[in-house]
Amino acid sequence: MKRLIFLAPIAFFGLVIAAFALGLGRDPTILPSTLIDKPLPVFDLPAVRSGDAGLKSSDGAGQPHLLNVFASWCVACRVEHPELLQLKAQGVPIDGLDWKDEPAAGAQYLVDQGDPYRLAGNDKTGRAGIDLGVAGVPETFLVDGHGRVRYKVIGPISPEVWAGTIKPLMDKLRVQG
């Protein structure tokens, strides 16, 4: 019996290592979203920026665009932000969903860090985020002209992810209309 207690650490350790080994094979930045090729769940969110219209799920229809989930309390979003500003400068339409955040804090974040968003809605309760299957911020959805989700990025969009994955997809969607 006493020997068994001394075996406990290595048994536990074995489980942890197995989990790590399995975890290594997965990329934490790629998420199999159940929403792929399905329409965006319906939401109608109040504005982040004062005097603004807010964000509805039907808003982006007509052209492919990005829906970026962010929050003022999220460190990784701050890392991602300059890239979003660059994309805006290149004319990429990006809508922002301010997840589980005080509207004032979200607005201030955009003032501080710069504002890359065409439309921005505040999801204070996180309800819309749940429908979207948001696991953590930042996440970005590529939505096509018919309002369907075509791709999802977990974590910050890096220049590589943009150039290597999203931009080609977006260009294809633009051609298809």
Next chain:
Amino acid sequence: MTAEIGQFALILALILSAVQALAPLAGAWRTDPMLMAVGRAAALLQLLFVGVAFVSLAACYLLNDFSVALVAQHSNLSQPLIYRIGATWGSHEGSMLLWVLILAIYGAAVAIFGGTLRDTLQARVLAVQGMVGAAFLGFLLFTSNPFTRLFPAPPDGAELNPVLQDPGLVFHPPVLYMGYVGLSMAFSFGVAALLEGRVDVGWARWVRPWVLTAWIFLTVGIAMGSLWAYYTLGWGGWWFWDPVENASLMPWLLATALLHSSLVLERRGALVSWTILLAILAFSLSLVGTFLVRSGVLTSVHAFALDARRGVYILGIIAVMTGTALALFAWRAPSLKTGSLFAPLSREYAITVNNLFLLAAAATVFLGTFYPVFMDVLHGDKISVGPPYYRATFVPIFLLLFVLVSFGPMLNWKRDELSRLLARVRWPAALAGGVLIASAIVFGVGHIVSVLALALGVWLITGAALVLARRWRVGELPFAHSLELARATPLAVIGLVIAHAGLGITTIGVASVSAWQTNKVLSMSPGQSARIGGNLITMEAVRPIMGPNYEANQARFDVAGPFGTRTLISERRLYPASQTTTTDAGISWGFFGNIYISVADQNPDGGLTVRMWNHPFVDWIWAGGLLMAFGGAVSLADRGLRVAKVERRVAQPRGAGQGAAGPPIPEPGVAAEAAS
């Protein structure tokens, strides 16, 4: 040419580490002094060659040798000299080289200062260090070679991440690595003891200074990292529960537990297997930290060099090293001699409970950090764990632990009585209770956690002071007598008092800033003023400036507070080489709190967006951390002095101590403490 010298030196170091891993092991097995001496020589030579490799890489940065791929990626001609040096360890490859260098320093230290150890124990410790060294030198050479050449060489390099271009980069990683890698000593001593099949008081006496050294560096490293994040990220956060921060916190928690349990082992010969297990786990967690940052298994702001192949290699190292150590533990530990028993109310028992709390705290951090990985593997779900989780788990555990901390040093070894214990702590308890009630009335129940923490901070500080008061028998004896007792206080006790008080100071800082920080955001033009935290902030001027490798919009503020007026400079910087902007906040540091101002972009109306914070008592967080480390250093100095004294007195011939528990070290502190 320089790069090739470094490369060659690394290869030689790898071969030497293999020799260091095998020769002394065989030597200890056959009690062959020659082979054991080979181990010591190999450790010294390994340090020499890793040192040569490190200097070579630094030279490549200094000489702007952009034909070395690493230099081209992390440095350029306009980068200031200090950050070209800092860039040596600012990349994955360079930081691994630093890791290996520090490991070699510790290995050489065993060879040089381990002379009074039992020969076989020293040989086995060196062998385990050699194995760790071989694994990581192999990792460096085969997956992350810092000396890879680039052809054709570019005329200028890219840039070190601007966020890293800060004095913090020059000090934070080396200090933190001294801590991380220092825990390898605990690991090596633990495994060597299992190989020997015996753990005695002498073992604890030897391993404790190393654990203490690692713990001091780890404490300073974490405090520095937190401070760095505070002033560079531009919004005054000081802890984020980021996976990589957690990766440094977990070994710290276990090292703290190990410090205390090895004290029990040293003084009372108890908690033998437990201490060995902690020694193994503490270093394993620092390896897991390395795995985290470099494997891409989790996303984090700190993560760099996300490369699955490297992840596999490091995971392999962890699996083999920790796995072997734990297997050895399962096999050998049950037959280790267990020490003396102790009563449920005794200092030993208190330290055991302290260990359980620290282990539980480390487990919650571990679970929070890796929960996303486990969930992904089990269900394919992606989940992230944030601050609310830690508020609900880690914080209560720590608050309970704080309640216990001040009781610990008040308890007698072996057995004690509850009524006497309670009588002893009546003053700190009354004071903390008073603070609790007063602040609960002033601040209300809404801030109950911070109010509790505040009272516990006072409890910790006064509890620490009580250790001295009791020792000096203040009020019991005439003043002159107390003074005499004060003079005779061993430094180790003073170290304990400083460290526990430091913990209290950190707690007060955390409680205050968490509950009572305020902030304001406004658009300001020069001449305009705003009030925050009893200070009048006036924007003086805004002008563009040119730094050595950046452009910045610089704003000057006058901060008029109760203690006079100060000028603050806050900048928003653009680094053209990488098109990155950073915020350089203006901070008015003060004993009672900081005023923290960061500026953002120009508004269309010509005003500048200014965000200002009042952070009450925030500096106490780091001051307390540094005090804890200082307490550790004081305690370490005591030990060093005492060991030196003994060496002078007992000129024991080498090897004569074979089979004995090492040289006897008189412990005046123990006798005095047991008597009091």
